[in-house]
């Protein structure tokens with residue numbers, strides 16, 4: 477079960493995960509003048525072969541969640557269970573054993589692929605780190621090129637010789653080199669043309685089916701998230717305000733923020749519902765100084781007095797759906 481309950485067959489289970497960044501001022505003394513609670517106590521689970529979509533406005537903490545899950549950064553608090561083992565505090569050799577299971581696909585393949593390395597070298601890099609013998613590396617690169625729809629002749633080429641979509645295929649091949657079980661796709665298709673986006677989304681879905689991968693899929697484009705995800709989590713200023721089954725979230729969003737996000741998506745077939753749109757108004761508050769109570773109350777069209785003082789916790793709304801809003805009491 478996604479939201480709460482017994483230890484199910486989840487691949488990833490995150491409990492109360494937090495990442496606070498110190499904010500410093502001054503080039504020399506670097507005085508700490510505050511803290512950004514980029515991620516402030518999030519909990520969720522991702523099952524084997526399943527995808528959790530993560531949405532929310534810029535700066536709400538989506539990438540930070542992704543980077544925490546693959547241990548690119550250390551959490552301030554909370555646990556990350558990978559198949560029953562808490563990996564949130566592991567380092568050195570203990571973490572090395574788990575690292576090959578956790579990979580990351582970045583938004584911009586041009587800046588994440590080394591321009592001076594051939595495709596062969598780029599894809600083999602994680603295998604070199606893992607100490608895989610050279611002959612095995614070569615065979616694996618051949619397999620991976622085939623898996624992501626690139627040709628054997630592409631081995632000796634450089635990133636600039638490829639289109640955006642092909643470059644993202646190289647990034648995906650590199651992420652899959654170590655045979656991971658979990659992949660964070662952080663805006664992995666956002667920089668691509670719409671037609672190319674569809675090809676990469678379909679590739680990711682096929683790879684998921686064939687390899688049994690689990691994904692955290694971060695994206696701004698809600699239609700892409702809808703297409704990719706089994707479950708969806710909505711973040712606002714470092715916290716999850718709604719989470720649940722993708723069909724429920726899109727058909728019957730419970731949190732006013734989710735409703736606003738969904739209604740701000742221009743969908744041609746939704747014109748009849750245009751009057752019902754509650755476009756998000758007002759500025760996103762500073763994450764350095766988030767509002768008291770419910771962080772969304774300053775922009776919420778239905779906020780009541782209680783929302784200004786008391787922070788709502790996530791609670792079940794329906795089977796497979798939970799939201800953090802006092803109006804659901």
Ligand SMILES: Nc1ncnc2c1ncn2[C@@H]1O[C@H](COP(=O)(O)OP(=O)(O)OP(=O)(O)O)[C@@H](O)[C@H]1O
Nearest residue numbers: 497498512514533534535536537538539540541763
């Ligand atoms: N290394 C860091 N040091 C200080 N603050 C950081 C750091 N990384 C992220 N932040 C802050 O944490 C907050 C969340 O950032 P994050 O990149 O996770 O947001 P996001 O949801 O991925 O945004 P976007 O949609 O723009 O990619 C932001 O306020 C950001 O400025």
Ligand SMILES: [Mg+2]
Nearest residue numbers: 538539540662
């Ligand atoms: Mg981001």
